[in-house]
Amino acid sequence: MGDKASTQPGAAGRAATADHPASLRNVVLVGHSGSGKTTLVEALALTAGAVNRAGRVEDGTAISDYDEIEHRQQRSVQLSLVPVTWGGCKINLLDTPGYADFVGELRAGLRAADAALFVVSAADGVDGATRLVWDECAAVGMPRAIVITHNEASRADFEEMTRNCAEAFGGDDPDAVLPLYLPLRGQPGADGHAPVTGLIGLLSQQVFDYSSGVRQASDPSEDQLPLIAEARNRLIEGIISESEDESLMDRYLGGEEIDVKTLVDDLERAVARGAFHPVLAAAPAAEGARQGLGTVELLELITGGFPTPLERTAPVTTVRGEPRPALGCDPKGPLVAEVVKTSSDPYVGRVSLVRVFSGTLRPDATVHVCGSDHGPVEPTADGPDLHEADERIGALSSPFGKQQRSVTACVAGDLAWVAKLSRAETGDTLSAKDAPLLMEPWTMPDPLLPLAIEAHSKPDEDKLSQGLSRLVAEDPTMRLEQNQDTHQVVLWCLGEAHADVALERLRNRYGVQVDVVPHKVSLRETFGETAAGRGRHVKQSGGHGQYAICEIEVEPLPGGSGIEFVDKVVGGAVPRQFIPSVEKGVRAQAARGLAAGHPIVDIRVTLLDGKAHSVDSSDAAFQTAGALALREAAADATIHLLEPVAELRVLIGDAYVGAVMSDLSGRRGRVVGTEQTSGGHTLVRAEVPEIEIGRYAVDLRSLSHGTGRFSRSYLRHEPMPAQLAAKYREEAHKGS
Incomplete structure (x- = not known):
């Protein structure tokens, strides 16, 4: 540096190597x-x-x-x-x-x-x-x-x-x-x-x-x-x-x-x-x-x-959550390396780009692979939540375009591609088999743009799971969700271009064709007023019949209360052994939802009376009667559609605060606080319906010229405005 005259180049066509x-x-x-x-x-x-x-x-x-x-x-x-x-x-x-x-x-x-x-x-x-x-x-x-x-x-x-x-x-x-x-x-x-x-x-x-x-x-x-x-x-x-x-x-x-x-x-x-x-x-x-x-x-x-x-000081290493002394960059020291990138090569399969921090990595050696399943590892009574395996190192190579030039070793401080680490993911630590270590992972942004996908055909459906798992293992900024409420497969990405690349890799690298469908949020329903219902399930047409009658009262509870079931039957109108059956039927119907198919929550169901038959009553009959009673009660009551509300924490430059707060207001958001942070930034905290922030990762980037950041977390479900709820119910009815 400093205007030196040396211009001695390396030789073209030869792999760059280092032995120290x-x-x-x-x-x-x-x-x-x-x-x-x-x-x-x-x-x-x-x-x-x-x-x-x-x-x-x-x-x-x-x-x-x-x-x-x-x-x-x-x-x-x-x-x-x-x-x-x-x-x-x-x-x-x-x-x-x-x-x-x-x-x-x-x-x-x-x-x-x-x-x-x-x-x-x-x-x-x-x-x-x-x-x-x-x-x-x-x-x-x-x-x-x-x-x-x-x-x-x-x-x-x-x-x-x-x-x-x-x-x-x-x-x-x-x-x-x-x-x-x-x-x-x-x-x-x-x-x-x-x-x-x-x-x-x-x-x-x-x-x-x-x-x-x-x-x-x-x-x-x-x-x-x-x-x-x-x-x-x-x-x-x-x-x-x-x-x-x-x-x-x-x-x-x-x-x-x-x-x-x-x-x-x-x-x-x-x-x-x-x-x-x-x-x-x-x-x-x-x-x-x-x-x-x-x-x-x-x-x-x-x-x-x-x-x-x-x-350079190496990242912190731990053994079962306990910090270890800092390791020096010594080729003769204990092996500690990290997978910084994972990719799939059409000819050699999965390959991992590895940075060696200590020791020397050699082909055919057996190493311990360890990584955290849930981001930064925090010590717990049972140790951190990890995935671990012993794997044999494949060939080592130095990349040059599409070529992979073989190398005999990778010393501390160097990088190399490693073949056939089939169980290693990006961010995992490689260490000696007899002295396993874990490096503190680096911080990755949370993917906040949802992409709901479906397999295009039956053959695609058979390959989808494996393709998605490979995709997520390669890219830690991508998160896969199997939503149990909406029954959607959701790929969370960082933005539209990230999503486009994910779809193209699924199609071209893993041979999986998928269709993008509208992303759904987990809606709920609840009773807006007290209502009564009678469930009658009677079938007697010869032989062993079915007989169950129950009467219930349903009343709304505060948000987050779930479902309460209360038994107020007197005189044995419903035999004791069938009261749990009624509760099971009510809860099953609540989980299935009613007309719109969204789960019913935050209600108290009281069993008041009923009838049974000495021969034809059964557990299944009273389950059916309980479900029918809840449906009848809902038919005569006002049902509120509940939408999930998220807490947004938006870190934004002071120059963009006004635009961000105005945008949040347009999304039916409520700003609950702001605070100044270092570097001319403001943290805006708001409560916003999740329906309104599906594309917020893209929109905030546009509003802030790429400088804004946000996080989101679920707060609660609360009633959707009546006009909007009617629109959603109408769309659900058309789609059914």
Whole structure:
């Protein structure tokens, strides 16, 4: 880093390997959709010699976005790993989707990486979602740098975008976000726009010209030096202010010229510990060129300034809920690895992308697979709720496009694909068979967009269950629900694009065709007033007959009371052995519902009287009579339709509070409180009918420009407005 002259690439066609954590760099690329992350990965691979032409390997396939869905949608929908070598280091480039629906893939990339490159388009700027990810990285101290792309756009302004990045990411210290290079512009074209043809190093004061397709270094001209003086002085002051050498600032202020090597060393240390965030410019290679603009500088930043896995603290590990001492990144230490991504390959079956934190993973070894079934593991009296198994590791490979290049081992700090882990899911821990451990899982967003589906045909129905279970095992941001009230299969997703990809994978990867149907919420019904009913079940046509008569009274109870059954029979009108039968019949009918088919709740049913026959009365007869009595009581009473109400907790930027509260009001919501939180955000708490928030995950994103977040939890059922209830009953009647 710091304008070094080394441009030694790795060899094309050879798998990037590392035998020690010190020679590894794990870097995740973060940025909004369309910012140029995938193009940048391809440019870095070309410069490093990992591909023989932009984005292609020997078989002509792309190294990223090679999935059929990605190719068709022209955007990344999954985490991809591209390993390259540079300066004796193996660099694992983790390309993440920029679209909000695939934030689970982004979080997996953050988990696997030790540093982050935030990719910002000079034409589009910094969006709110990218700022949120920056704050998450800052909270855990992850080193970060910024790459400005699309500098060739006519409206691109590198200097202005650098100032915007300092404002967006610098927080209280904008001098911690400064450029290391300034763009060198060529002759203006017919439109008056001068293209960027090279970079000027602020520390070395060297010019790096890419116009020939390969970086060429030279001294600046006399008229260029004044242009960089101000930016250079500010950069030096920013580096010195973050230096661990407290005497350096005094020496600088005293007029001493600090040598470039000292500044570069201090810069690298500040970047590695997350205290300084350099800004660089990059562009893909032109046709026939071997190097893209700024790619050499970026590779030098990664190898010189970003930390090795040795400098990262591994996630917390536990044994049956008991924390264990922190593990170092030692290839000879106990094995601890984590599945950060699961995928299905049409040729080799399930494959798992694994990050090794300690020890060395080898083919054919038997490992212990352990994972939590219900999110973060909390100790209980019986230990956490886990799934566990011993499995034999299959082949290890390093990905490159569609190719999988075999490797003999994966050392601590590295990543590799593992074949045939049939019982391992995303987020699971791999450890030694005789010393099982569990890593604390990373936080995943809760999927809040429901997608109700049905098998398209009988053959699809036979394959649906297995296809869905595989889909959910691969993607922890997807949740499967078998709703017992509505009898629907519901796939909970993060958004519409997430749902579309899920359906396409079901169809193309697992051969399951499904139909999307309207999502139903769990409605209930209750009595609005006291009513009486008589159930008469008498059948005597010769032989053993059926005889049961019962009289009941039904009265409404407060919400949440359930169903109470009271026996007030006197004189043995209903024999004691048949009173439970009446109750069973009443409860069964209440569960089935009445005209609209929704369960009856919150009532007290009192058995007042009845009749029995010494021979023909039976348990089944009195069950039927009890059900008939409840139906007769309902026929003469006002029945309220009850809808579920959820508590919404919406975290929103202060600028969007008014729009969000107005939107909630339009959904029949009641705002019950607001409170200020840090970072210029407000937490809005509201009670909203679940019928009104089926698409809230999509609508809130639109309202808040992708920055709003919310959670929901069931509160209670309460009466639906009469006009709306009548509409729902009419629709239910038409559909029956």
